[in-house]
Amino acid sequence: MSHHNENKTHVIGYGTYALVWLALVSFTGITVAVAGIDIGNFTIVVALLIASIKSILVLTIFMHLRFEDKVFRMFVFIAFLTLAIFIGLTFFDYSFIR
Amino acid sequence: MWLFLFTELILFGGLFIVYAVYRFTYSNEFALAAKELDTFLGMVNTLVLLTSSLTMAMSITAIQKQNKNLAMLLIGLTIALALTFMVNKYFEWGAKFSHGIYPGGNELINKTNGEILYFGLYYVMTGLHGLHVIIGVIILSVMLYFIRTDHITKDSFVKLENSGLYWHLVDIIWIFLFPLFYLIH
Numbered sequence: 001m002s003h004h005n006e007n008k009t010h011v012i013g014y015g016t017y018a019l020v021w022l023a024l025v026s027f028t029g030i031t032v033a034v035a036g037i038d039i040g041n042f043t044i045v046v047a048l049l050i051a052s053i054k055s056i057l058v059l060t061i062f063m064h065l066r067f068e069d070k071v072f073r074m075f076v077f078i079a080f081l082t083l084a085i086f087i088g089l090t091f092f093d094y095s096f097i098r
Numbered sequence: 099m100w101l102f103l104f105t106e107l108i109l110f111g112g113l114f115i116v117y118a119v120y121r122f123t124y125s126n127e128f129a130l131a132a133k134e135l136d137t138f139l140g141m142v143n144t145l146v147l148l149t150s151s152l153t154m155a156m157s158i159t160a161i162q163k164q165n166k167n168l169a170m171l172l173i174g175l176t177i178a179l180a181l182t183f184m185v186n187k188y189f190e191w192g193a194k195f196s197h198g199i200y201p202g203g204n205e206l207i208n209k210t211n212g213e214i215l216y217f218g219l220y221y222v223m224t225g226l227h228g229l230h231v232i233i234g235v236i237i238l239s240v241m242l243y244f245i246r247t248d249h250i251t252k253d254s255f256v257k258l259e260n261s262g263l264y265w266h267l268v269d270i271i272w273i274f275l276f277p278l279f280y281l282i283h
Contacts, residue, residue: 011162012155021152028144028276032137035281044121047277055270062155062266064259072100079104083111090115094122 010067020061027054041095055080099260103267106230110271113223117278120215127212132282134199135220136190140280143186144272150179151269154238154262164252166245173242176265180235187228191221220279227275230268237261 031050035043060066065073121128157172198205199217206217241261244250250258 009162012159014156014159017152017155017159021148024148024151025145028141028148031277031281032141035137035277035283038283043281043283044277047281048274051274051277054273058151058266058270058273062151062269063263076100079107083107083114086111087114087118090118091122094119 010064012061012064016061020057023057024054052084099263103263106267106271110223110226113219113226114274114278117219117223120212120219121278124210124212124215127210128216129282131209131213131216131220132279134194135280136193137280139186139190140276143183144276146179146183146186147269147272150176150183151266153179154265158255158258158262161245161250161255161258162252166248170242170245173238173245177235177238177242180231180238183231184228184235187224223275224279227268227271230271234261234265234268237264 027050031047034046034050037043039046059076065076068076153172153175157169157176160166160169160172194200194217195203200206201218201221206214238261241250241258244257
């Protein structure tokens, strides 16, 4: 739960949100542009990297993770990391079997 | 709320792993099938969802600043953008269906196994995501009502914040779906 409301409330300004949105839109543009260039298997690496950066922006600012407890932030980080490891290992595994 | 989001992550995570496996098994077929998707439409939908996340986040600031009308306007905008996303999706799926590209469709059945798998995953993953968008619209409509009736105020906006968390996760899932399905070459 968003337990930071109980003790202190952080009000994030509209401007900060607008800046994050601008960054997200720019990153979308970059992903589309990079997809047009033929760099083989690196295309997917770049695409996933940019998607991860976008997610981190959404998580920290839009979802207010920056203001949550350290322990709690660790939970979210581990959840995402576990997923990334599972997917990463599967990719890795398959790219060597084939 | 976060606990629920973790279960959502596992739900979609499983599908992403399936995607990862088949993407490598049938990389050429996936690239071929992806050409059938409209990148421009996908990009528009990405921008629509990103903007809806912005209006969602801003509505919480508006409530915190006791600006009830602005908060309602921003939630209304979020709902409108979510509906725009679904309308786009409707046209996109509709176009595929009319070309016979749907599970069991006459066009798709003649394609290679890899392409059939790609479209199977495409329909399951974007469909499940679309279902989440529809649920989001319902939740946000309730929040709009709560703000109107002062159930959500400057001092009690946990409901709104949790709805926001849900909405942003739906956005994050699309952030990954978009390049994985639309931008393969």
